[in-house]
Amino acid sequence: MSSPPGVLRQKSQLSAWSQFGIRMGLLLVLLAFIIAVHWIERDSFRDNLDGEMSFADIIYFTMISATTTGYGDIVPVTERARLFDALVVTPIRIFFILILAGTAYTFVIKRTWNNWLMQRLQKTLTGHIIVAGFGNSGSEAVGELIQRGFDPRRMVVIDQSNPALERAEALGCMVMQADATRDSTMEAVRVSEARAVIVSAGRDDTSILICLTARHLASAVPISVVVRAGDNEFPAKAAGATTVINPVSFAGLLLAGSTEGAGIADYMADLASASGRVRLHEREIEPFEVGKALKDAAVGVGLRILRGTQSIGWWEPEAVRLEAGDRIIEIIPDHLFPRVPTV
Known part of the structure; x- marks a missing residue:
């Protein structure tokens, strides 16, 4: 039985402070939501101290009920208010604990987040x-x-x-x-x-x-x-x-080429590198290029035709006519090199 793979991840574009700000912002939004509901339903609460429910009392009661179970000085007196505190405020209180509490809760959140992020990244993998x-x-x-x-x-x-x-x-x-x-x-x-x-x-x-x-x-x-x-x-x-x-073999080719002239090794490195002035490019021919000679179809200098398992050099008779499905290898200047699509 094969072992499960690791977690696919990507560096977040958000800094640590940005992620902290998002978390704190989410907490504030939830608190604002509870305060708004409590204020709208303020007649459903009773202040045992003075009998009046001011906005300050609502903020106080929200903060206490969202972080603890309350002190009993302000209580919901209607069934609707009690259901809201039981079904909405209590889950939010647990959510607060998960965000702000210790490493055990943090680990659970991180693991769930990583699994969700991995599934999201996998959907884009093509x-x-x-x-x-x-x-x-x-x-x-x-x-x-x-x-x-x-x-x-x-x-x-x-x-x-x-x-x-x-x-x-x-x-x-x-x-x-x-x-x-x-x-x-x-x-x-x-x-x-x-x-x-x-x-x-x-x-x-x-x-x-x-x-x-x-x-x-x-x-x-x-x-x-x-x-x-x-x-x-x-x-x-x-x-x-x-x-x-084989890096060793390729290095040997460069070394051998350098004995025939220093420019040969430089040119081979030029072809292989993105920073070079010229590039090697392999592509399938376009429909309008069928029937043309290799030298007429190439954007730069045509070197080779790949026809199935056959490799045809530019000097061979078959290079005078391209066929549908052919691939060609050409040398083109860097500024004409087609950039790899990023989508």
């Missing part, structure tokens, strides 16, 4: 990016996505380290402290509705297991996995990864 692991690679990926214009509120970070989650939450991401290898965790973050999944758990075996979990729950979602051992690239592919990235 087209989001799930990041399993917020170590060096995961945090770099999130930072790069934010630079590219992706709304951090549409990213869910899963990690078991609370300091890592605090860093992700500070960026505006939704976070969950849980085990990403569990079905219940991936179901809680609605992996089947995700735009993409990024897996960088720090250990290859854990990353591959997370990939397996995500893939069997979401057969069509793109999954990118970071592995550090070259012989784990095939198992990651077999586990359902759409893209397998």
